[in-house]
Amino acid sequence: MKKSKIYPWYFAAGALLIYTLLYVLPGIIGIGYSFTDWSSYSQEIHFVGLDNFKQVFNANENYVKYIGNTILFTVITTVLKTGLALVFAIALSKKIKFKNFHRGIMYMPSVLSVLIIGLLFTAILNPKTGLLNEFFRFIGMGSMTQKWLTDPKIAFFSVMAVDVWRGTGYIMTILIAGILAISDTYYEAAGIDGANGWQKFVKITLPLLRPTLAVTIVLNVLYGLKVFDIVYALTNGGPGHVTEVMYTAVFKQFSQGMYAVGTSVSSVMFVFMVAIGFFMIRILMKGEVQE
Amino acid sequence: MNTKIRKNVFSILKNALAWIFSLIMLIPLALIVLNAFKSQSEAAAMSLKLPTEWVFSNFSTVIEKGKLLTSFLNSMRYSLSATVLTVILAAMAAYVFSRRKGKKNSALYMYMVLGIVIPINYVALMKVMQVTHLNNSGIGIILLYCAVQMPFMVFLIYGFVGKIPVELDEAAVMDGCGPIRLFFIIILPMLKPAVITAAVLCFLNTWNEFVMPLYFLNSSEKWPMTLAVYNFFGQFEKSWNLVCADILLTCLPVIIMYLICQKYIVGGQTAGAVKG
Numbered sequence: 001m002k003k004s005k006i007y008p009w010y011f012a013a014g015a016l017l018i019y020t021l022l023y024v025l026p027g028i029i030g031i032g033y034s035f036t037d038w039s040s041y042s043q044e045i046h047f048v049g050l051d052n053f054k055q056v057f058n059a060n061e062n063y064v065k066y067i068g069n070t071i072l073f074t075v076i077t078t079v080l081k082t083g084l085a086l087v088f089a090i091a092l093s094k095k096i097k098f099k100n101f102h103r104g105i106m107y108m109p110s111v112l113s114v115l116i117i118g119l120l121f122t123a124i125l126n127p128k129t130g131l132l133n134e135f136f137r138f139i140g141m142g143s144m145t146q147k148w149l150t151d152p153k154i155a156f157f158s159v160m161a162v163d164v165w166r167g168t169g170y171i172m173t174i175l176i177a178g179i180l181a182i183s184d185t186y187y188e189a190a191g192i193d194g195a196n197g198w199q200k201f202v203k204i205t206l207p208l209l210r211p212t213l214a215v216t217i218v219l220n221v222l223y224g225l226k227v228f229d230i231v232y233a234l235t236n237g238g239p240g241h242v243t244e245v246m247y248t249a250v251f252k253q254f255s256q257g258m259y260a261v262g263t264s265v266s267s268v269m270f271v272f273m274v275a276i277g278f279f280m281i282r283i284l285m286k287g288e289v290q291e
Numbered sequence: 292m293n294t295k296i297r298k299n300v301f302s303i304l305k306n307a308l309a310w311i312f313s314l315i316m317l318i319p320l321a322l323i324v325l326n327a328f329k330s331q332s333e334a335a336a337m338s339l340k341l342p343t344e345w346v347f348s349n350f351s352t353v354i355e356k357g358k359l360l361t362s363f364l365n366s367m368r369y370s371l372s373a374t375v376l377t378v379i380l381a382a383m384a385a386y387v388f389s390r391r392k393g394k395k396n397s398a399l400y401m402y403m404v405l406g407i408v409i410p411i412n413y414v415a416l417m418k419v420m421q422v423t424h425l426n427n428s429g430i431g432i433i434l435l436y437c438a439v440q441m442p443f444m445v446f447l448i449y450g451f452v453g454k455i456p457v458e459l460d461e462a463a464v465m466d467g468c469g470p471i472r473l474f475f476i477i478i479l480p481m482l483k484p485a486v487i488t489a490a491v492l493c494f495l496n497t498w499n500e501f502v503m504p505l506y507f508l509n510s511s512e513k514w515p516m517t518l519a520v521y522n523f524f525g526q527f528e529k530s531w532n533l534v535c536a537d538i539l540l541t542c543l544p545v546i547i548m549y550l551i552c553q554k555y556i557v558g559g560q561t562a563g564a565v566k567g
Contacts, residue, residue, distance in 0.1 A: 011387040021423070024409075026413075027419070028413070105316050105317055106312065107549075111499075115502065116517065119534070124337070131337065131339065140382065228502065229501070254414050266414060274409055
């Protein structure tokens with residue numbers, strides 16, 4: 001029996017068709033449009049060469065800063081989420097009371113809509129009535145109160161903190177599964193040889209957890225580079241443009257009718273992500289075949 | 292003796308840490324629940340105080356003013372349709388990708404899962420939606436959700452297909468089973484854990500989506516719940532009690548789903564990522 005008969009291509013056709021038409025095609029058309037002056041203000045579309053890209057990478061425009069912001073967001077949230085998630089995962093993977101309760105609660109924010117989390121935190125971080133500042137006043141540390149989302153110096157960090165609050169539980173869950181997959185015999189053998197907890201962590205847990213850690217880092221990086229919802233809901237790029245990331249910038253151009261510039265920024269991201277994509281996917285697949 | 296004390300201290304510290312962080316996770320959620328039952332003036336402060344008087348009418352007000360019933364039904368329709376369609380198509384595709392070998396096949400699989408990485412170009416997507424007449428329609432938004440969810444779901448299910456022995460297919464084919472029956476009657480039931488995980492994740496993701504409807508559904512009668520909340524917030528920014536009631540009702544379906552399907556979310560997803 002031929003494989004082509006038992007596993008016909010038309011089985012994959014539906015998935016490939018929808019994905020190609022509504023996901024890949026816009027990306028490719030978008031690259032084409034980024035060489036034009038497409039906007040909502042004119043009927044005709046003209047070829048303008050690299051003008052849009054010159055504008056995007058012009059030092060006088062803000063785009064380079066938005067790219068920087070996006071990378072900063074990605075690096076900081078990835079480090080914090082991975083670090084915190086690792087601590088929680090280790091604490092909650094072994095003997096501890098109510099561990100399932102804790103795990104369930106930690107994961108909870110990941111199932112809520114980012115938009116709703118954003119709305120909620122605009123209330124919590126409100127400088128006058130918000131819970132966080134109230135808390136600082138209550139414990140007598142009134143000097144810690146801040147204008148969390150409107151002070152240009154700290155607004156971006158507040159956004160990152162909310163995102164860490166939201167995303168750590170998800171990463172922790174994956175890491176717990178990775179830790180539980182490590183055979184107990186390693187720890188027993190190390191215990192017999194007189195290793196202490198820290199040595200066991202450094203010599204056993206960390207090396208054997210590496211593929212899982214790689215997967216979580218890839219997931220975090222991908223999320224960070226494409227971040228939009230949380231920034232949109234909390235600050236929408238403000239105050240000024242200090243919390244602007246690439247996707248919020250794209251959407252601003254989009255809603256102002258500056259389609260060509262919007263699609264140019266998108267295309268820069270598209271090409272960059274495809275380039276690093278193969279590498280990232282390979283890490284995900286490697287994590288997967290770890291049997 | 293000394294080590295015993297150290298161990299106890301360590302254990303207490305660990306428990307304390309776990310509780311502190313669980314509380315940090317819980318407090319914002321508690322904030323929504325408590326304030327959803329307050330009067331407008333009391334909720335203005337958005338504090339953790341218990342309501343002096345429990346106002347249950349907030350919910351009926353919100354359902355009426357926020358047109359929650361319509362948006363709830365919209366959300367249900369979009370999420371359920373997108374979930375069923377995505378999971379079936381993704382399972383079929385993952386099955387073929389996993390069973391066939393060869394360069395052409397792995398290139399196609401790679402092309403598919405590359406979607407996990409690449410960003411959507413919303414501007415050009417708008418153009419495609421307009422040309423295909425999918426813009427501002429329920430079917431359009433369902434297909435969009437499918438396109439966005441498809442790569443990860445194929446990736447997730449692909450890992451599980453490899454665990455089903457090929458001998459099973461061969462035996463079925465020997466007995467005269469065609470490809471469609473083979474897949475739907477033999478393979479799909481064996482993929483049940485993966486399929487349930489994929490379905491739960493797909494449902495949660497599409498329920499929470501708001502960017503797609505924001506840009507590709509123009510009329511408010513077609514909006515799903517998340518977008519309705521956002522719109523409601525814009526209109527009733529001063530009435531946090533109503534906003535909280537609205538948020539609570541919008542989150543309730545996903546929280547219930549999460550509590551029921553917790554083991555599938557955690558189990559299936561991590562099995563895909565780390566298989567132990």
